Amino acid sequence: MKKIIKWLSMPYYFNPSIKFKLKISFFHGLFIFLFLYLFKPFYLNQFELIILEYTLGIGIIACLATFIVLYIPALIFKEYFNEDNWTIGRNLFLMVVGVTLVGIVLWYITEIYSITYQLRKISLLEFLFYTLLVSLIPLIYFIFLNEKKIRIRREKKVSEIKEIKKEKEISVLKELAKEISIYSDNGKESITFSIDNLVYATSQGNYASFFLITKNDDLKEKILRVTLTKIATQLKEYENIIRCHKSYIVNIDYINDISGNARGYLLKSDFIKTSIPVSRSFSKQSLQRLLR
Structure with missing residues (x-):
């Protein structure tokens, strides 16, 4: 049963x-x-x-x-x-x-x-x-x-x-941490953070939740009234920041595993308790980038 x-x-x-x-x-x-x-x-x-x-x-x-x-x-x-x-x-x-x-x-x-x-x-x-x-x-x-x-x-x-991922040897030159400010849709509020500290962002209705890593390796949530589309546009210059799903933006530097089932793919991270879904529109090459 x-x-x-x-x-x-x-x-x-x-x-x-x-x-x-x-x-x-x-x-x-x-x-x-x-x-x-x-x-x-x-x-x-x-x-x-x-x-x-x-x-x-x-x-x-x-x-x-x-x-x-x-x-x-x-x-x-x-x-x-x-x-x-x-x-x-x-x-x-x-x-x-x-x-x-x-x-x-x-x-x-x-x-x-x-x-x-x-x-x-x-x-x-x-x-x-x-x-x-x-x-x-x-x-x-x-x-x-x-x-x-x-x-x-x-x-x-x-x-x-x-x-x-195992066979490919990658040497990554990390850029100096850059601070970025994301402004709300009305322009009256904003969130400022280092791009290297952003683990992922997800939509919550009309709001977006930013999950940032702290010095103690804990996740801290910050909420701002802004769309993920606007966030993705502001962060498009950063190669490690990818919109993997209509409701999620992830920092691939924090992704260390991926699984798949009949519905689709799921990203996993030691810093995130839940799995993050991947859009079916992602190509195999795009998926490989997620585990670079």
Whole structure:
């Protein structure tokens, strides 16, 4: 049970690409059509005269419904579908709800066929059981394989980056510590610090939190009403300061490790208790810079 809960809680990538959703929807509908048409399981032996028409219709409806389930809810419930919080469990829950709704629609259509051709009627619960059985098995199998594939690919890339770091000898000439002042959006307040003391900055709504290293190697937080975009613009001349995510700016001199999962990459530092996410738009070369 613990292993199942752990698996359901694992990070998973909710792909926002319309092309990807169309691809998944098409193959899901195609699988259902071929499976039902070729094997004629459950009640389908009574649909012998219209088996092609019936199973093809189910496949097309399943394809369209799958795309709607993947596309529409993500537009309405943006916070729930936030890719930073998406897990295998959430993805599976979406599938169960989607397949159930599709099953109800298909049951209604089957009822029309049953009346028209005087066939045996099937209860809603029985039909939903068949629908879940046919749809969820391939979908869960796809989730398992896709998560494993992405995770292995991320872990492999992380290993490559770490290996490059070990093999590459870098001699860095540190510049004299420079003080910089960041002004608030209204220009009335500011924060002044040495660029070498900045560990990372993160957005907090309309505010930004600066985490600075002290003489005792502790982190001190300073808050200023300013956007990360403005901060990144002011610090763009410093090569060791990188905006790695829409909500984070990091000093790569303090980053000493990187990990990867199906959702993306995470940066780690001895000075930071939590991991810092990396935007998927980062190239491999950019990731290598983070561990220079």
